[in-house]
Amino acid sequence: MAASRAAVVGSLFWKCGSCSTGTFLICTNVNTQLLSRQICATPAMRRKNLAAAGPQKFTEEFIKKQVEEFNIGKRHLANMMDEDPQTFTQEDIDVSIRPRRKHHPGDQVFPRQTAVQWGEDGRPFHYLFYTGKQSYYSLMHDMFSKILAVEKYQDRLRSKNLFSLDTKQISLAGSRWLLKEELEESLVENISDHDFARFIQLIERLVALPYGAAEEEFVLGYRRQLEVQSSKQEIQPLQYDQKGVAYSTADGRRKMSTASVTLKDSGSGKFTINGMDQLHYFPVLQDREQLLFPLHFARMLGRFDVDSSVTGGGRSAQAGALRLAISRALLSFLPEGQVEDMRQAGLLTPDPRVKERKKPGQEGARKKFTWKKR
Amino acid sequence: MSLHRLTLRMLRMVRSVHSGSGLQLQAVAMETEPHPAKNLSVFRTTEADPARHSEQHAAQYYTLSPTHLRTVFPHGLPPRFQMQVKTFNEGCVMVRPPALEIISHLKKADYSKPALHYLLYGATGCGKTMSLCHVLHYCSTQGWLVLHIPDAHLWVKNCKELLPSSSRPSRFDQPVQASQWLQNFKVTNDHFLSKIKTTRRYVWTKRERTEEGRPLAELVEQGVNRVKSSSDVVGALLRELRLQAGQGDFRLAVAVDGVNAAWGKTSLKKEDKSAVLLEELTLIHNMRKMLNNDWCGGAIITALSQTGSLYTSRLSYLPQELLGQEGFDKMDPFVPVPVSNYTEKEFESCYLYYMDRNWLQHPNSRTEEGKKELIFLSSLNPSILERLCASL
Numbered sequence: 083m084a085a086s087r088a089a090v091v092g093s094l095f096w097k098c099g100s101c102s103t104g105t106f107l108i109c110t111n112v113n114t115q116l117l118s119r120q121i122c123a124t125p126a127m128r129r130k131n132l133a134a135a136g137p138q139k140f141t142e143e144f145i146k147k148q149v150e151e152f153n154i155g156k157r158h159l160a161n162m163m164d165e166d167p168q169t170f171t172q173e174d175i176d177v178s179i180r181p182r183r184k185h186h187p188g189d190q191v192f193p194r195q196t197a198v199q200w201g202e203d204g205r206p207f208h209y210l211f212y213t214g215k216q217s218y219y220s221l222m223h224d225m226f227s228k229i230l231a232v233e234k235y236q237d238r239l240r241s242k243n244l245f246s247l248d249t250k251q252i253s254l255a256g257s258r259w260l261l262k263e264e265l266e267e268s269l270v271e272n273i274s275d276h277d278f279a280r281f282i283q284l285i286e287r288l289v290a291l292p293y294g295a296a297e298e299e300f301v302l303g304y305r306r307q308l309e310v311q312s313s314k315q316e317i318q319p320l321q322y323d324q325k326g327v328a329y330s331t332a333d334g335r336r337k338m339s340t341a342s343v344t345l346k347d348s349g350s351g352k353f354t355i356n357g358m359d360q361l362h363y364f365p366v367l368q369d370r371e372q373l374l375f376p377l378h379f380a381r382m383l384g385r386f387d388v389d390s391s392v393t394g395g396g397r398s399a400q401a402g403a404l405r406l407a408i409s410r411a412l413l414s415f416l417p418e419g420q421v422e423d424m425r426q427a428g429l430l431t432p433d434p435r436v437k438e439r440k441k442p443g444q445e446g447a448r449k450k451f452t453w454k455k456r
Numbered sequence: 457m458s459l460h461r462l463t464l465r466m467l468r469m470v471r472s473v474h475s476g477s478g479l480q481l482q483a484v485a486m487e488t489e490p491h492p493a494k495n496l497s498v499f500r501t502t503e504a505d506p507a508r509h510s511e512q513h514a515a516q517y518y519t520l521s522p523t524h525l526r527t528v529f530p531h532g533l534p535p536r537f538q539m540q541v542k543t544f545n546e547g548c549v550m551v552r553p554p555a556l557e558i559i560s561h562l563k564k565a566d567y568s569k570p571a572l573h574y575l576l577y578g579a580t581g582c583g584k585t586m587s588l589c590h591v592l593h594y595c596s597t598q599g600w601l602v603l604h605i606p607d608a609h610l611w612v613k614n615c616k617e618l619l620p621s622s623s624r625p626s627r628f629d630q631p632v633q634a635s636q637w638l639q640n641f642k643v644t645n646d647h648f649l650s651k652i653k654t655t656r657r658y659v660w661t662k663r664e665r666t667e668e669g670r671p672l673a674e675l676v677e678q679g680v681n682r683v684k685s686s687s688d689v690v691g692a693l694l695r696e697l698r699l700q701a702g703q704g705d706f707r708l709a710v711a712v713d714g715v716n717a718a719w720g721k722t723s724l725k726k727e728d729k730s731a732v733l734l735e736e737l738t739l740i741h742n743m744r745k746m747l748n749n750d751w752c753g754g755a756i757i758t759a760l761s762q763t764g765s766l767y768t769s770r771l772s773y774l775p776q777e778l779l780g781q782e783g784f785d786k787m788d789p790f791v792p793v794p795v796s797n798y799t800e801k802e803f804e805s806c807y808l809y810y811m812d813r814n815w816l817q818h819p820n821s822r823t824e825e826g827k828k829e830l831i832f833l834s835s836l837n838p839s840i841l842e843r844l845c846a847s848l
Contacts, residue, residue: 351828351831351832353832353835358771359835360835361834361835361837361840362579362771365770367833367844370832370833371833373832374829374832374833377832378825378828378829378832381825383825383828383829383831383832384828384831
C-alpha cells in the first residue's frame with residue numbers, strides 16, 4: 083500500500099521541481115520529457131555547459147508555483163509514511179520513492195542557469211553585460227577594488243607610522259585554489275584558460291598584501307579544503323588469539339584474483355600460500371619480490387608468520403592481490419606516520435586495471451581487422 | 457688485501473711514534489693479527505680430508521684440491537657449481553649433515569655382506585647432488601673404485617643416435633653417451649684399470665675381441681675407440697666390477713644421480729614413432745643390474761632428482777612418488793637420507809663465503825635488511841640463493 087502510494091507521489095514529483103533561489107539566478111523548469119532524461123543523467127552531463135543553455139524559459143511565478151507544489155507533495159508523502167512533515171529530509175524522500183528514480187529538488191537536478199539579463203525595455207541589468215563575461219569581469223573588478231582598499235589602509239597606517247610588515251597573513255595551508263571548472267560553475271559562464279590564470283594571479287596578489295587578512299573570508303570562499311588521504315583509510319584494530327599473539331587479517335584483489343592474508347606476530351618469517359611455501363607456489367622471482375615489498379618497506383621482514391589463500395587470475399594477478407592484502411593487514415601493526423608513507427609508496431592503492439572488453443567489429447579490445455583499401 | 461693491512465699497521469705505528477710510546481706499538485701490532493683468522497674459521501675449515509669431517513665442521517666450507525677436482529669429478533659436479541669453481545678459482549663444498557650421515561655409515565658398514573642402498577631425497581635445489589659429490593670424494597680418498605653416473609636422466613632422453621644393438625636383437629644402444637661416460641670413468645679410475653683383469657672372453661665383432669685375463673684398461677680402450685660397441689663394453693665393465701668387488705681387493709662405490717630415471721619413462725622413439733621402453737635400452741638395463749644388491753664389497757649411493765625427470769610433477773620429491781612402485785621395490789631396503797634447506801647457521805656460512813669472495817656487490821647486501829631480503833626471497837633454498845646472488 084505504501085509502495086503504491088509512493089509511486090503516485092513519485093509521479094507527482096516527476097512533474098514538478100523545486101529550486102533554491104539565488105541572487106539573480108533562477109532554476110529553470112524543463113518539460114516532462116527532458117525532466118525524465120535529466121533524472122537519469124550522469125553528473126558529467128549535468129555539469130555540461132550551463133552558460134550555453136541560455137536565459138530562463140519560464141517566468142518566476144511559474145517556478146514559484148512549482149516550488150509550492152513540491153512542498154505540498156513533500157508534506158503528503160510525509161503523512162503517507164507516517165513521519166513528521168517538518169523533519170522530512172531529502173534522504174527520506176529518496177528512500178520512500180522507488181530507489182531507481184533518484185530525485186533531488188534543487189541544484190543537483192536542475193543546474194543553475196542564467197536568468198534573463200535585460201528588462202522589458204531591452205536594456206541589460208548589469209553594467210558589464212556587453213563585455214560578454216559579466217560575472218567574471220565584475221568579480222575581477224570587485225577583487226581589484228578590495229586590493230585598492232587594502233592599499234589605502236596601508237597608506238593610512240604609513241602616514242601614522244604604524245605600518246609593519248609582520249602582520250597575520252591568510253593561511254592557505256591544507257587547501258587549494260578553485261579549479262577552472264568549479265569557477266565556471268559558480269559564475270555560470272564560460273571562462274578561457276587565460277582568464278582563469280589572470281583570476282588566480284589577482285587573488286594571489288590580494289593574499290600577498292601585508293594587511294590582506296581583512297579579506298580572509300572572501301579569499302577562503304575561493305579555496306577548497308584538501309583532505310588528508312590517509313585519514314580515509316580504515317585501519318582494523320589488532321586482534322589477539324588465545325595465546326595472546328597479535329594477528330590481523332585482510333583481503334586484496336587484483337584483476338580476477340582475490341587473496342586473503344593473516345599476519346601473525348612473533349613469527350619466524352614463514353610464508354604459506356594455499357598450504358604451500360611461497361617458494362613452491364611462486365617459482366618466478368618477480369612474484370616473490372611483490373610479496374617482499376610491503377614487509378621490506380615497513381622493515382618488518384622476519385617478524386611475521388603469514389598464512390594466506392589466493393584464488394583466480396594468473397600468477398602476476400595473484401601476486402598483486404597478495405601484496406595488497408599484506409599491506410592492508412600490516413596497517414594494524416604500523417605506527418601513525420608510516421601509514422601515509424605506505425600510501426605514498428602505492429602499496430595501499432588497488433590497481434584498477436582490468437581486461438578491456440572486446441568490441442564487435444574489431445579483433446580485440448583495440449586491434450582492428452586488417453584494413454583493406456578496396 | 458695484505459697491502460691494505462700493512463698500510464693500516466704502518467699508519468698506526470706512525471701515530472704511536474708521534475704519541476711517543478714504544479709499548480703501544482707492540483700492542484697494536486699484536487692486535488691486528490687474530491681478527492682475519494677468527495673470521496675465517498667461522499665459515500671455512502682447513503680440514504680437506506672428508507674422512508675426518510664431523511659435526512664440528514658442520515656448515516663450514518672445505519676446499520677441494522685442483523687435482524681431485526679433475527680426477528674425481530670430471531663429470532660429476534652440477535653445472536652451476538662448475539661455473540662457480542671457475543669464477544672463484546677454488547672449489548669449496550659445504551659440510552652438511554646428510555653427507556656426514558652417509559660417510560659415518562660407510563665407515564661402519566660390513567663389506568662382506570651385500571651392498572647397502574643409500575638414497576638421498578629432498579625438494580629441488582636442496583643439495584642432494586652436492587652431498588653425493590662429498591661422499592664420493594670421501595670414497596675416492598679412501599681408495600675406493602668410484603663408478604659415478606652423473607645424471608641417469610641424460611640416458612633416457614634427447615638421444616640423437618639410437619642404434620639397434622649388435623649383440624641382442626631387441627635392445628638399443630646409445631654409443632655417444634656410453635663412450636663419453638667411459639672416457640670420464642677412465643679419468644677417475646685410471647690406477648685401478650691396470651690392476652683388475654677380465655674373467656671372460658668378450659667378442660665384439662668378427663675381428664675384435666678381448667681375451668680373458670686382460671686388464672680392464674684394454675676393455676675401456678675398446679669402448680672409447682670403437683664407439684659402436686661402447687654400450688656393450690659398459691655392460692661388460694659393470695659385470696666385471698660386480699664380480700670382482702666381492703673378492704676384497706678393492707671397494708666399489710656405485711653412485712647414481714637421478715636414479716629415478718631407471719624406473720621412469722623415456723621420451724625416446726623408435727623409427728616407427730613408437731615409444732622405446734626402458735628395458736630395451738642397454739645402458740639402463742646394465743645400470744639396473746648394477747643397482748641390484750646381489751654383490752658384496754661396496755655401497756650403492758644414489759640421489760633422486762625431479763629436475764631432469766620425465767613426466768613427473770614439479771613439486772614431487774618423495775621416493776615413493778619419483779621411483780614409482782617398481783623402483784621402490786627394487787631399491788628396497790634402502791637407507792633414506794633426507795636433504796633439506798639451509799638452516800640459519802648454514803645460510804650465515806654461505807653468506808659469509810659470498811662476502812669473502814666479494815660476490816655480493818650491491819651495497820644493500822652488506823646490511824641486515826639485505827640479508828633478510830635474501831632469506832625471504834630464497835626461502836633458505838641453496839640453489840635459489842645461488843641464483844639470486846648470481847650475475848645477471
